[in-house]
Amino acid sequence: MKNFTLSAFLLTFIAINFSIAQNKIDSNKLFGKELTEANKQSIEETGFIRCGSSEYEQYLKQTNPNRATSEEFENWIAPKIQELKAQRANSPSVVITIPVIFHIFTDGFGPENLSQATIQAQLDQLNIDYANAAGSPFASAADTEIQFCLAKQDENGAPLAEFGINRVTTYGGGPFSTGNFETTYKPATQWDPTSYFNIWVADITGGVLGYAQFPDNSGLAGLNPTGGAANTDGVVVLYSSVGSVANPNPNGGQYASGRTLTHEAGHWLGLRHIWGDTTSCNNDDFCADTPDSTGSNFGCPTGTDNCIFDGLGNDMIENYMDYTDDTCMNTFTADQKLRIDAVMANSPRRMELATSIACNEATVYNLDGRVEINSLNLIDCGTTITPEITLTNMGNNTITSATISYFLDTDTPSTYPWTGSLAMNQSEIITLPSIDLTSGNHIFNVELVNPNGSTDLNPSNDIDTSNSFAAFYDTATIEFELIPDDYGSETTWEFRDSSNTILYSGGPYTNNDSTPVNDTFTVTIGECYTFTINDSFGDGICCAYGNGSYELRTDNNDVIFAGGAFDNQENVVVSVNNLSVDSFSLANTISIYPNPTTDVLNIKATNNNLPESYKVYNMLGQLVASKTILNDSDLAVSTSNYSNGMYFIKIEKEGNVLSLPFIKK
Incomplete structure (x- = not known):
């Protein structure tokens, strides 16, 4: 089922993304967290943050209190690894193939709109690297027995036109802030993480090449009452890093050969940086066959040994979990393989992937119609919707007739008889009759019934539903609260009436001052208002550079809208009127x-x-x-x-x- 985000009657949310040339690198913070020493050095050495996973993990622990600490995770995984060692002594392991879906953020043009060939090259590089086929010189090098395949079917079981690719055009081509990716883009576009390895590819601001969500343990993490981090699980990489040694990305420089994704997938599978994100020589990556190190390496150095007393020789700058250039990397070790195996056998959303059928050819039914909501054709502060839907034939047999059932909330359904001729993979846009709206919150539902006067053989795509949308509000005031991010000087806002007159405004604010800003807007019954918040840099107010946010509420303290993750600008349209009944929202x-x-x-x-x-x-x-x-x-x-x-x-x-x-x- 596709969720349709509705810009709604008397409450419209419009996110406008503008392409910007700037690339803000905060030399101190990422996801609102202090940069690791490795990433501070990475900026100095390369101009990039090689990997943001450590700072991201700190951010996840802050936003998800049930998430395991590093110590708790290691205490959990250590006995799992020992169990696997004992099992492997008596029986061989097997290759696990993980279905992959690349969510490519694009406006349809430009270098970020990666081709199917580029995605295939990246997948090939992943498989080479994880199969120990890149020419490692080390005896400890190991085939991880992890392979990756491009998904052939979507979440509804329908065939994908481009294997392994979901092109996301809703938000334009970017650049996008990491904060917005976490709060908005990833949750809105993620596919079931128990069936797909989600990889988001985009033009990311801040000089970040990539970051990954470290796996949960089955006892603590990702299972809190809000779903925890499950709806952001996966990897984010800069578009220019996607490629392979054989087919490097022309925009990627020393990071053009696909090893950013190899590195980040390693974190997603439970591997730590080979120096353990510490400055000590204490095997802080928990893999005894990777030489200890006190820090990351850059370029392609030779003869570097930061821990000469560990007896393991030079730093393994060839390891995929270091910070060296793509062309220097070629090694996962046997102990790293065991960590991956333990994660794949025990970690939520990882252990289910081995049985996913997403890479199988999609089943094609003889009679299979699909219905989707395109638009509700809703005018700001209007009183009607005129739904526009798409009917698609996904089956072998031509569809010549169908009944479209549609309704608001729990109302009695209305029906629309359709006739025509749709061969396999053909679609037709259907405009349904207008529907008058009442006050309160609504959900629009549509269902395909009896195509060709018979039973649809694949009912999973016969229903679509909109997100909840709100009617007008009965309030004498609108209460506004703003918490600026670390760059308050970039933030301004305005509150306008229907004649575009500015009634209230604020900002810019002082940097590094998160003192809440509060205001009260007096409103008039029957009027339509627009609240606009701007960020001059184009990265919103949450969450890469501080956890900024804003909220609009009625005089009864009902939330009209809460936000913070946007790019240049965000608009909220609010209409004020008397409720016909005392509505419980x-x-x-x-x-x-x-x-x-x-x-x-x-x-x-x-x-x-x-x-x-x-x-x-x-x-x-x-x-x-x-x-x-x-x-x-x-x-x-x-x-x-x-x-x-x-x-x-x-x-x-x-x-x-x-x-x-x-x-x-």
């Missing part, structure tokens, strides 16, 4: 997680404001489960006995109903 207080789910679906209610009941329906509209909610324990919905597929959970509170889709896997 379910969509602002209720959410579900994890989605997709395999066992338990959790309902999250803010401020302990419990809903009254829920009902679960399958795609045929049949009631699967229902429950009256009396306490927090009733918010856990067991889905273990559900068949795989899409469902809707309808959550009720004070006569209002919120309908949310979820997938059982």
